[in-house]
Amino acid sequence: MDTSYENVRNRLRDQRILLVGGAGFIGHNLALELRSVGADVMVVDNLMVNSLIENVYDGGQNPVQNRAYRNFLLDRFELLRGAGVALRNADARILGDLNRVFDEYQPTKAVHLAAISSAVDARLNPGLCFDLQLITLRNVLELCRTSHRQQVNQVMLLSSSTVYGDFEGDTVDEATRPRPRGIYANAKYMAERLLRTYSHQEGLGISIVRPSALYGERCKSRRVSQVFIENALTGKPLRLEGGGSGRLDFTYIADLVDGIARALAFHRGPKTSDTFNITFGNARTVAELAAVVKDVVHDANVVEAPRAEGKPVRGTLSTVRAERELGFKAKWPLEVGYRKYCEWYAEQWQRAKVDALANR
Template sequence: MSANTIDMPTEALSLKGERILLVGGAGFIGHHLALALRRAGAEVMVADSVLINNLVSLVVRRDIDPVRRALYQGFVLERFALMRDADVDMRVVDARNMYELSEVFNEFMPTKAVHLAAISSAVTANKAPALAYDLQITSLRNLLELCRLRQSETGQVVFFSSSTVYGDFENDWVDETVRPRPRGVYANAKYIGERMMREHERLYGIPYTIVRPSALYGIRCISQRVTQKFVENALMGKPSRLEGGGSGLLDFTHIDDLTDGLVRSMALPGGLSRTFNLTYGAARPVSELAAIIRDRFPDARFEEAPAAKEKPKRGTLRIDRAREFLGFTPKRDLSVGYAAYCDWYKAQWEKTAASLGQG
C-alpha cells in the first residue's frame, strides 16, 4: 500500500507497482509525462501511431524550411531516446484499431491508462473534422471498452480534455462548476470524451480523472502555438502578429507543472472520478509574452493586428479544486519559465542551423 499523502512534494510521491499505459504518449505532453511517471517508480508503456504531429507528419510537411524540419525531427528523436533510456516501453499502434490496441493492452495489463490521442490543435481539427473526431473518439471508445472488459485490473483512466470545453468565458475566470459551452470540432470532441468517461464510471464503475490543461509550453514541443511561434519569428527575423494589441488572456502553463499535477492525480486518492483544471491558475495577456521575447531578443519585431473573431474569449482557469484534492501548487511563473524556454530554443536553433551550414 502506498503511503502517499497530499502534503508530500511531487518528487516524494510513489507510483511503484503501477503499470501505466499512455495512448498517444509519444507526443509533447505524453513523453514528458512518461518520464515523470518513471521517476515516480511506475512501469510505463506508450502506444502511439507516430502519424499525427509526430515523426511521419514532419517528414511529409512542405510548409517548413530545412532548419525547422531538422530542429523538429531532432526534438522528436530526442523524445524517443529519452524514453528508451528511462526504460519506457513503446509500441507503434493506431488506437483506432481495436485489434492493435488490445494486443498491447492484454500484454501490458495496465493498472492505469491515460488517453492523449488527438489532433491537439483546435485550428487543425476544425480543418479536418472527420479525422479529428475519429482519432479522439474511436481511440477513446476502444480504450474504455478494453478497460470495461478487464475492469478488475484497470483502476483509473485519465482523459486529456482541454480548457476549450468552456468556450467563451463569461467572466475573467472559470472553475469546474461552470457549465461547458464548447465551440468547434476540437472542443466538442473533448466534451464528448468527457461525457463518455463519466458514463463509463456510472454504468461500469471505471474510475476516471478528467484534466483540462491550457496553453502549455515547454521544451521539445513542435505544435507551433503562440509561445513557440514568437521565439521562431524572433530567430528568423520575422515580425510576430499581436492580435488585438496582445490584450487576449491565456492561462500559460509550464509542462513540468502539468506533469506534477498528473502524477499527483494518479498517486493520490483525491484524483479519482473528478474533473480538474490543471493550469498555472492565473491568465496573462499575450503582450507579456511579447515583453519577455523583447527582453531575450532585442531585435524582435511585433505587428499590431485586429483581434481574431473566431478565437474564444479566455481567462484564468481556477485551480482551487486541484489544490484541495491533489495539493497541486504550480511553481513556474511565466516570467521565469518562458524566459528559460526562449534561451533553450535559441541554443537548439543555433546548433541545428550550424549543422546545416546555415549558422
C-alpha cells in the first residue's frame, strides 16, 4: 500500500469525521491535523473535563496560571473556528443528544476521545470514569450499529498504554497480553473489548490506538511534562522521585496526530479491526525530561525525592506495526519535541503574566 502522506490526504479528503470529546487536548490537535489534510471535521464535547467552566468560574489561586490555562482553552476554540471545524456542545452519555449530532452530521468515521483522561483523577471518581469512557462509547457504537450503519466505515477508540499494566520487560507490542490495573486502565480495556465485540458481532470497522505520556501545546492535564516546565518557570522544585529513573514513552502530540491520521486513512473499512501503539517508540527517564527543562530554564531547581509506592512500571511501546502497516515514523525525540514545547510554554507564561497584570 502507498502509505505516503499524500495518500493520507487522498483517502481522507471525502471523509466526515466526528470527534467525540474532541475539544480536549488530543481532540483539538487532531481536528486541526485532519482539516489540514482536507477532511471535514465536527467536534462534539460537553466541555466537562479540563474546561473553561472550571477554569474561568472557579478561577484558582494563581492569577498567572489561571490566565495561562484560560488562554490555552480559548486558543483551542479560536484555532478550531479558524480551521473550519464545526463544534457541538452535547453530552455523549445521553443517547438522544448524540443521536441528534449524528443525524445532523452524518459522519463516515467516529473517533471516541471522551474520558476522565487522568488515571489519578479517575481513581477519585470511579463511577464517573466508567460513565465518561464506557456509557459514551456504548452510545457511539449503538448509533453506528443501528441508524448510522450505512455511512460509518470506522469507529476509532483512543485507548491507553495503561492497558498493558506493569511492564514485565523493556518493551511491549500489540500482542503483549494486557494486564490493566486500576479503574482508568480497566475501563480502557473494557472499552477495547466492547469495540472488538461490536466488530465481531455487528461487522463494524474498528481501530484501537494506544498512545502514551503525551505532551504538547495547549495541554492542561498537568502530567509530569507540564508540571516540570511550569515549576521551573515559577521557581518550584522539579521532584525526581527515585532519582528520576522511572521511564515513560514520552510522545509529542504532532507524532500522535500524524499516526492517528494514518490509522484513519489506511483502515480497511467495515468488518475489519486493528490495534496500534502510536508513541515515540523509545522510553526515556524522568531525569532526562528534567534535563531538557534545565536546558531551557537554566536555574530550574531539580531535587531528588523518595520513590512513590505503587508507581506503575512502564517502558517502550513498540511502534513496529504502525511503521509497517501505516508508514508511521515518529519524528520528535524528547530533545527536539519537548524542548520546543518548553520554549512555547515559557512564551505562554510571559503572555499570561502580561494579561494578568493588565487584568485582561
